[in-house]
Amino acid sequence: MRVLIFLLSAWLLILPYKTEAHAFLVNSNPAPESTISQLPSKVELTFNERLEKELYSLKVLNDQGNPITKKPTKMSQNQRKLTLDLPQGKKGVFTVQYSVISSDGHPVSGAYLFTVGQPSQGNKAPSDDPAGESGHPGSEYNLAYLAIRTLYYVVLLLASGWVIWKSFIPYSEKEQKEVYIKHGRLIQRVHLFLLTGFICIQASILLNGQNWTNFPDLLFHTAIGWSWLLSFALSAAGLFLTYRRTWFDLIWVILLLLAKSLNGHAAGQQMAPVTMGLDTLHLLAAALWAGGLSYLFFSWKRDQDHSTFFFKRFSVVALISLIVLIFSGVVYTVFLLPKISYLWDTMWGIFLTIKVVIVLLVLIAGALLRFYRKKDRNAVHALLKVDLTLMGMILVxxxxxxxxxxxxxNKPLNWNESKGGIHFETKSHVLQPGINDFHIKATSSKGEPSIEKAELRFQSIDRPKVPEIIVPLKPEKGSDGHQKIFYKTGAYPPFPGEWKMTIAVVNEDVDEILITKTIKIYKLQL
Known part of the structure; x- marks a missing residue:
């Protein structure tokens, strides 16, 4: 068991870590890298989840890097779409630049180009490439944020769990209760300290590149800001008001965990009240388990008789807590993912799978604890160490x-392949359900037969009974026999899933050259 714990811990430490934006573009009009005849009346960007209604920005820059309008950006009522009205009559290369905060507290920024008309060769995108500016701080800052966030999360659960357990521990002496409350107050002070640091670092990340005079807007007009305010107020008040009345302690813990859920995935869902309720229940079960287990571990060597008596009560609550954790976690995952099969397509899903495996190990350790509780107290203490280590790993x-x-x-397609004396270059903007566009350039080598015609083919892998979809391609003007450029826009593939995409070219010798690639289009949860 120790070897397994060591290997899992080492793997988590060396695993490459990258913070991913939680809100991303699912639709943009005009499309990235598109060429259109005239400037549209407005730019529209649609995101996959709700955005914060403060500190968002949408700009359209001309080929000199200057905004083409000073009109304000509008946000839709569901807080998922940004719109900017544009003046008419302008042509050239334009850069769409946006910056938003996702509802779970992550800054997201990006940029893309589109062209109106046929710009002169002197026209080009702004020299200071805005697409390269993510709006995120450096890796050292991210590591500091990750470290304090992890510690804050662990201590939040410990502080909550200790407050609840105070009224249910069978104290044999008054002094035991006083020591317990003293340690509980210490955990609360550490929690308040870490919460303050967490707020400061997250605020710095969200205000990166902006004036701190915007901090009041962030604090009072966003769900994240209200999460900070409520968490800080409850944490500070808890130093003086908790450990007095059981009913008050329970309400205080629920409100503290509910305030935490305002700053996370749960707040960004369409059914936010339901997902936040599930998240709070999940945190409450985790707090009961973490608080009880930590007390049992640290009290075992001091007073084994008292700890053995407490263990009977804790083991029942711990089992119920783990059942609630599993149930709420499964239901919550169903709300988050459009399809359960997507679970292993992201690092989020991989971490969740590891968590499930460790929870199973916790259940095994709990069964062994119950078995050795009266037979071997030294074995119990060793198993408590294992259980506590597994708990720490889960929290991390x-x-x-x-x-x-x-x-x-969903990702763009950038596919280069050579076959049968022809080099294929295939590009597409982000492949997604609905309308997609494909740019295909087929170039035959010198001395090879010229290219006569081409077509796209799509075969569903998930639904093999669906007939293959064949899309004829017409060459663009300017193409010659040895280099054909094709452009096709349409609802291809027609629905999400895994597809075998084939480009078929027929040359003047009536030879058919085929290249294939597997693509995957994910269903969007709008």
Whole structure:
């Protein structure tokens, strides 16, 4: 068991970690890298989840890097779409630049180009490439944020769990209760300290590149800001008001965990009240388990008779807590993912799978604890160490995957392949359900037969009974026999899933050259 714990811990430490944006573009008009005849009346960007209604920005820059309008950006009522009205009559290369905050507290920014008309060769995109500016701080800052977030999360559960357990521990002496409350107050002070640091670092990340005079807007007009305010107020008040009345302690814990759920995945869902309720229930079960287990471990060597008596009560609550954790976690995952099969397509899902495996190990350790409880007290203490270590690993994993995107993201297609004396270059903007565009350039080598015609083919892998979809391609003007450029826009493939995409070319010798690639289009949860 120790070897397994060591290997799992080492793997988590060396695993490459990358924070992923939780809100991403699912539709944009005009499309990235598109060429259109005239400037549209407005730019529209649609995101996969709800955005915060403050500190968002949408700009359209001309080929000199200057905004073409000073009109304000509008946000839709469901807080998923940004719109910017544009002036008419302008032509050239334009850059769409946006910056938003996703509802779970992550800054997201990006940029793309589109062209109106046929710009002169002197026209080009702004020299200071805005697409390269993600709006995120450096890796050292991210590591500091990750470290304090992890510690804050662990201590939040410990502080909550200790407050609840105070009224249900069978104290044999008054002094035992006083020591317990003293340690509980210490955990609360550490929690308040870490919460303050967490707020400061997250606020710095969200305000990156902006004036701190925007902080009041962030604090009072966003769900994240209200999460900070409520968490801080409850944490500070808890130092003086908890450990007095059982009913008050329970309400205080629920409100504290509910305030935490305002700053996370749960707040960004369409059914936010339901997902936040599930998240709070999940946190409450985790707090009961973490608080009781930590007390049992640290009290075992001091007073084994008292700890053995407490163990009877804790083991029942711990089992119920784990059942609630599993149930709420499964239901919550169903709400987050459009399809359960997407679970292993993201790092979020991989971390969740590791968490499930460790929970199973916890159940095994719990069964062994019950078996050895009266037979071998030394074995019990060793198993408590194992259980506590596994608990710590679960909490670290949870802190990690709350920084990751649970929904797999559709990606652009950039496919280069040579076959039969022809080099194929195939590009598409983000492949997604609905309308997609494909740019295909087929170039035959010198001395090879010229290219006569081409077509796209799509065969569903998930639904093999669906007939193959064949899309004829017409060459664009300017193409010659040895280099054909094709452009096709349409609802291809017609629905999400895994597809075998084939480009078929017929040359003047009536030879058919085929290249194939597997693509995957994810269903969007709008």
């Amino acid at each position: 994993i949870v802190a990690l995957f709350t920084q990751l995107n649970p929904t797999p993201q």
